[in-house]
Amino acid sequence: MKPTISHLELSLAEACAAITERIVPLEQECIPLTEALARVCAASTFADRPSPSCDQSARDGFALALQPLCADQAFAAFQVSGEIAAGCTTQKSLAPGQAFRIMTGAAVPTSTARVVPFEVCQEKDGKVLVPLAELARKQRHIRRQGCEVQTGQLLAAARTRLLPDHLLLLAENGCQALAVQRRPRVAVVCTGTELAQTGEPLLPGRKVSGNGTLLAALLETQHCTCVCCLTVEDNAERITALIEQIIERDQPDLLISTGGMGPGKFDLTEQVFARLGGVSVYNRLRVRPGRSTLFGLLDKVPFFGLPGPPPAVRLLFHELVAPAIVRLHGEEYSGGMLKKALLDDPAPLSQVDCTVLKGAVARVDEEGRLRVRLADRLEPINAIVHLNGEEGEVVSVRLIGPLA
């Protein structure tokens, strides 16, 4: 006899809020900068030095002091006193009447008034002739110390996912290691007596489970470590034992099961969850697919009971599991970020008592408008359309991949 389980029914938005509220960000760890791409920055990092570190030449040319050696009506003459290449580590100094040949990026000598590009100067007999017009120009061809980054400026904010652009700033500031949030460890259990193990000969009535492969790949896109991905038959004792073993051995930060979520006598996930002492946050959603789906805590481990059909797993992963992962990563959860898009072929909806999720392909059209069409069955999707029975041509979509 199946135990009676009471229903905790939520809308999709309520479910998202309930999930993210219960999830505690993971601890930090320190890693080399070279491994930090796509990790979440644990603490705001500020520049501890200016960039450039000193006043630099912005051109290959002559660095000049204010006073020339002599001048006529067209030119001022300076004594060429040496050359400064980029990377020269000796700080030079200019006396009145002096000039240094200088390369782009090199530290200008103290007392430099401006740099005049080679191409407008004439060099002869150890002197350089500079047109007076050049000396009158506003553009001095000097990049001031700190003009790009000032000491104390924010380089990467806490709870930000690190992009190549952040790593550039951190590297230039001399950062070689930094604190990031630990990657979530996620365990996947696919339930169903009909599921063949990978590589097993396929008997009639059996199928290869695609959910494990699908979820492992989706978890990879979300920067998680999939610590195990196992298949188990519809047997409450075996499922219970397997989950206990996984929690003990793999110490997951999140558990996902697929299948076993219907009302049938072989739908055992809720029963197993209750037997393991799980505390449900919801076990019903006003969402299709996903009406029968579970979220709760197994001791402190968040647990998602997803349905069996892979198209539903895919949609619910993006809608419910991804926000949980965002929180585990310590990122700010922005609450959904649905966009408005034009639907190519608006379809009338009969169901209006719940949110209907549809896999879709989004693109930007020639007028710069976001457009979306419902995907064919086998087509990869980059968006999920949310239908509530009230929409016309404009629908709400969640973008889950690059635009077509």
Place this chain on the structure above:
Amino acid sequence: MKPTISHLELSLAEACAAITERIVPLEQECIPLTEALARVCAASTFADRPSPSCDQSARDGFALALQPLCADQAFAAFQVSGEIAAGCTTQKSLAPGQAFRIMTGAAVPTSTARVVPFEVCQEKDGKVLVPLAELARKQRHIRRQGCEVQTGQLLAAARTRLLPDHLLLLAENGCQALAVQRRPRVAVVCTGTELAQTGEPLLPGRKVSGNGTLLAALLETQHCTCVCCLTVEDNAERITALIEQIIERDQPDLLISTGGMGPGKFDLTEQVFARLGGVSVYNRLRVRPGRSTLFGLLDKVPFFGLPGPPPAVRLLFHELVAPAIVRLHGEEYSGGMLKKALLDDPAPLSQVDCTVLKGAVARVDEEGRLRVRLADRLEPINAIVHLNGEEGEVVSVRLIGPLA
């Protein structure tokens, strides 16, 4: 004396076409399906079996033959002859008057006319009473063999980057390994006497090179293996020797250098490239930044000479290097895919003799329109605006990351 090098000047579009034309896709390799996420499929893969593999029940209920045992005006009665769970590997058969209890996903017995859900039936004394109205319904609750995937159907096309959705289909079709294009091996050489090695104490006039970190991260986002990332001073002999050593030791499929691309006497990249026997495709672009930039072949290895400033490296990577990588991966290069977007604060342009590239932040606004604003100096970008001096509010943009 710097050798004279003739100018091969191209527009950005011409440069892209010239690059992608010269790049040959890498060879294939066979890898496990579990490692295939984001790899490029080498050959089109078709289903070798239908899915579902047999006619299945779509509900928990009774599978019935056409003829009942007996019937009155409201109900037809059937003999309950057993139970079929999902995963049962024995093909059952129904005689007239028989019914089987059957679970969702289980193979229906031969001669099954329909499945009637448990909740509308009454079971009593080994018989099940089914309302006649149910037997008249169009919905038979049977998922036909092949209704999701038919034998011969395309699962993943050659030259496609494999997404979780592809891996799902391939896994369900029993695929455990597949042919993908080899990952490009890319070497990075940052030139500049002003560049400090990582960890070296920073002397005045020196800077930490961010380009190596930036390019390694960008290459990771483009699914390349960065085989080395080295810094070298502005010395033609040393740069030449280093590149020869890298080609010999690391066998890169692509080489990228930064710095040394100006007209100055310490700008040595072109000279080194010529000395190594490189054949230029272009060494001038009508693009800012990037006017002095180089692409050519070093024997058969494609070589990019990028400028030194990291903001220019970032933009030119996305505009010129990424298309080359797409081709190395064997993906179809679609020719650019610029989108139209509304620019928040249209800025007048003085330069109109070339394409001006600007880092930008793109978003979809509340009306579903693509909008873009020019980025602040330290801000990570997700788009590149292409300005040609003729635009008003609408500009061309390349999207390079998820929308804000």
